[in-house]
Amino acid sequence: MTGTNATTANGTTASGTTANGTTASGTTANxxxxxxxxxxxxxxxxxxxxxxxxxxxxxxxxxxxxxxxxxxxxxxxxxxxxxxxxxxxxxxxxxxxxxxxxxxxxxxxxxxxxxxxxxxxxxxxxxxxxxxxxxxxxxxxxxxxxxxxxxxxxxxxxxxxxxxxxxxxxxxxxxxxxxxxxxxxxxxxxxxxxxxxxxxxxxxxxxxRERYDSLDALNDAWSTAFWSQRYSDWEEIHTPRAAPSFGNxxxxxxxxxxxxxxxxxxxxxxxxxxxxxxxxxxxxxxxxxxxxxxxxxxxxxxxxxVSYDSYPDPHDPDAAQRTAFSYDVMRGLKGGKPWLLLEQAPSAVNWRAHNGRKPAGRMRLDSWQAVAHGADAVLFFQWRQSRGGAEKFHSAMVPHAGRDTRTFREVTELGAELAKHPALLRSTPARADVALLLDWPNWWALETEAHPSASFDYLRTALDHHKPLYDASVACDVLPVDADLTPYRLLVVPNLYSLSVQTAARLTDYVHTGGTLLISCFSGITDEHDRVHLGGYPGPLREVLGLTVEEFDPRPDGTWAEVIRLEGAESVVASDDGGPEVTRHSYGRGTAWYLGVRPEPGALRELVDRVRAEAGVEPVAEGLPEGVQARVRVTAAGERLRIVLDHRDGTVTVEPDRAAR
Missing domain, CATH: 3.20.20.80 (Glycosidases)
Structure with a gap:
């Protein structure tokens, strides 16, 4: 059945987006x-x-x-x-x-x-x-x-x-x-x-023009008094093209x-x-x-x-955790609603230096990981492997050799397996007690040039903060800084370098009303226009954290340290010279933790385990060995479906699921 031919489009080209983030379209009315x-x-x-x-x-x-x-x-x-x-x-x-x-x-x-x-x-x-x-x-x-x-x-x-x-x-x-x-x-x-x-x-x-209204406002926001960059006409402004030195x-x-x-x-x-x-x-x-x-x-x-493309590297031992983080982001984009995995590879991709195949069972495990984290669809790129073109060596559901292949047999088995679980469709991931804040404007500001250290990698830091939760099988939502924080017992905030006064006030109120905040170094440094908060670091977070950072001390080996003066907080971990590295501050009915260093993975896991225990955050399942994670989806009828993901070789016994708190 087909429709009729269309008339041509009207050629409208006006941007649907304004500088303040609103749109002419929004979501479809129905x-x-x-x-x-x-x-x-x-x-x-x-x-x-x-x-x-x-x-x-x-x-x-x-x-x-x-x-x-x-x-x-x-x-x-x-x-x-x-x-x-x-x-x-x-x-x-x-x-x-x-x-x-x-x-x-x-x-x-x-x-x-x-x-x-x-x-x-x-x-x-x-x-x-x-x-x-x-x-x-x-x-x-x-x-x-x-x-x-x-x-x-x-x-x-x-x-x-x-x-x-x-x-x-x-x-x-x-x-x-x-x-x-x-x-x-x-x-x-x-x-x-x-x-x-x-x-x-x-x-x-x-x-x-839409964002700033006037040149004066733009000059102020961009600090153009520095290096004689002040603009007197809009036509003087260009995109940040190649320049002799550090750009604005x-x-x-x-x-x-x-x-x-x-x-x-x-x-x-x-x-x-x-x-x-x-x-x-x-x-x-x-x-x-x-x-x-x-x-x-x-x-x-x-x-x-929301739809997402996922391509974990079979050669990367941390691929499962990186993938889980991405899935937690996708779920957080719509406030916990299910999403669609629109692309993954049945086996190898074609665009890495070394395109390893997925061993037997890995494609099934990857697919169930997506479902466990909220995916309502599992699709691949692509159905049939191309004969020519740039992606001819990218695996597909039907390989070059056709149906009599391990890949197609596994594809068929997975299709039958998913069809046996109709209740999964549009079931929702169980509510998490932990949220990790991710902010793209902060990402863009943090990774500009001419900072105390060139080694800040926002995504890497976010993954590092997510990993202890993932390893402990603790469910975590990844949310924007303006999300509703009240449902969460623990809030994890990596490197929030660019921080508005309004967001700082929301974090402060979250702690004051009983929440637990864990925030990492080099946070609260500038406002949303990359202008330093004066009066001492970490600017508008000084009160809730109970400290002042007097100096940064990045090391040639890429490690990071800060000279911290306590103003009500207690030192939990100290450096060799006795200076605070990790602090804890009781504030109102809640607690604010600050990491003035980048802890090694083991130390960070130990710290996060302590913080979440104090906050009353428990894993989805108790006693799981390393390499095994569990997540829960809840059907429309209220049935809890627990999915256990074993990334090791072997078997695992899991205790019966707890009722939802």
Whole structure:
């Protein structure tokens, strides 16, 4: 069944995002109802992968449906990189091939997450409109031959992308296979810090006008009195291009904000069309493994359901914990709601220096880890392994050798296993007692140049603070700094260098009313414009922490120390010279802990175990050996489903599940 041809898009290119983070679109008015209809299409957790039939001929297409039935596939993403196939020349569309696949999938009972195809423009767009190509900070223009070769601020790119999205929406609005829209693909994966062309520069100036209203306000926020950088005209401001020395840190942080917002505006331009034409179909896009590029907390309200791509390295002994952290982020984007694993690899990937295969059972374990942390779908890139192209050695559900392979047998077994657990679908992860705060503007500010140490790695620090909880099988939500903190007994805050007075007041109130705060070094240093809080570090946190940091003492070996003067706090761990390194301060009805150093993993685990014990935080399951974790999902009927993940070789006995507190 197919729809009718569409009229062309209106070419609207206005940004949907303002400098203060609000959007012209927001979530779909009936997004929740649309999501209910999506879930009603699936009798059990979503299972399948990226389907790219344009790479193959009719004889393969017939086999695909047969193999999908055998593997238990009930959901595929379709058409992600099919723009050039669908619009081979400007304004000329060929939907016949897609019609056939939509009909075939509908007949097989497979729901389709249909892509808008705008992740990778066809070569004709660059040929006719070279200004759509991105420019690097050094002035180098990037070209076609890969993917994501487009400037996010380009009105020409947005016009063509929106036009294609509208055509697709009108044609397939009533198609029985359509279950979910997939906009773009992995935004910011390659164009990470946006573009430095003249169009982007003009858009940056517009964004800054909206954020600051006046040049005086911008000059104040950017501290331009330093190094004679004061601007007297908006036209003097450029993107942070290659420069002789250290760039302005506030300008760099704002450019990160702008870049995230401009990519969001591209997403929203397509979403607005889809929401208008197909309001009953939910919308998503897939985020890459947690990265510095996008402020995901600003994006999340505009996705009806969060989707994520996960690629743990089989050679990395810490991969499971890093993956768990990312899944905790995905769950936190929507306040604990389930999310979709839209991509993972059945075995090896193709883009690392050494692309190790997943040993037997590892793909199953990885998939159940996602489900344990809130995933309502387990999909792969891709369904069938490509014969040519840059990702031909990336594993797929159907390998080059076909069905008689270990990979396809494991894929089929997992599909059958997931189908046996319909109650998992849309069950919610049990409430955590611990939250870890993650803040993208802080990330951007912390990792600028000319700091006391160049060794600050915000993501690495966040992972280090998450690991003791993961190892102890303690559930943890990852939240933004403006989240509701009241449900949590323990709040873990890594390196909150950039801290507004308002956020500091919320943290202080959290402790005063009975919460336990564990915050690490180099926090509370600057405001949201990277201006130092005067009067002593850690600025607005001095009172709640009960101390002053008089000096920083980074060492050549990358270790960190601080000269701390106690102002009510007690020293819990001292340095060799007797100075405080870890402190504890009773404040109101709560307690604030401060780490003035970067403890070794064992010491940090010991400290976090003590802090969470004092806060009354318990693991999901007691007595689990190292390498075994457990998580709980709660069904709509209130049934608690505990999933135990054993990352070792061997067996494990688990005590019966406790009732929810």
């Amino acid at each position: 997004g929740a109802a649309a999501l209910d209809r999506f879930y009603a299409r699936l009798a059990s957790p979503g299972y399948g992968g990226d389907y790219n039939p344009e790479q193959w001929g009719p004889e393969v297409h017939a086999e695909d449906v047969e193999l999908m039935r055998a593997a238990g596939v009930n959901l595929v993403t379709l058409g992600i990189f099919a723009w050039a196939t669908t619009e081979p020349t400007p304004g000329t569309y060929d939907f016949t091939w897609l019609d056939a696949h939509m009909d075939r999938l509908a007949g097989a009972g497979v729901a389709v997450c249909l892509a808008t195809m705008t992740a990778s423009p066809p070569p004709w767009l660059a040929r006719l409109h070279p200004g759509t190509l991105p420019v690097m900070a050094d002035g180098t223009r990037l070209h076609p031959g890969s993917r994501q070769h487009w400037c996010p601020s380009s009105p020409v790119f947005r016009h063509h992308a929106v036009r294609l999205a509208e055509r697709l929406a009108r044609r397939y609005a009533d198609h029985p296979a359509l279950a979910l829209w997939h906009i773009g693909n992995e935004y910011g994966c390659h164009i990470s810090r946006h573009c430095h062309c003249e169009v982007s520069t003009a858009a940056f100036r517009t964004w800054l 840190p506030a300008q760099q942080a704002d450019f990160w904000r702008f870049s995230s917002d401009e990519l969001l505006a591209c997403y929203l331009a397509e979403k607005d069309v889809l929401a208008r034409i197909t309001p009953d179909t939910p919308v998503t896009t897939n985020f890459v493994p947690v990265a510095k590029t996008l402020d995901l907390f600003r994006w999340a309200p505009h996705l009806d359901v």
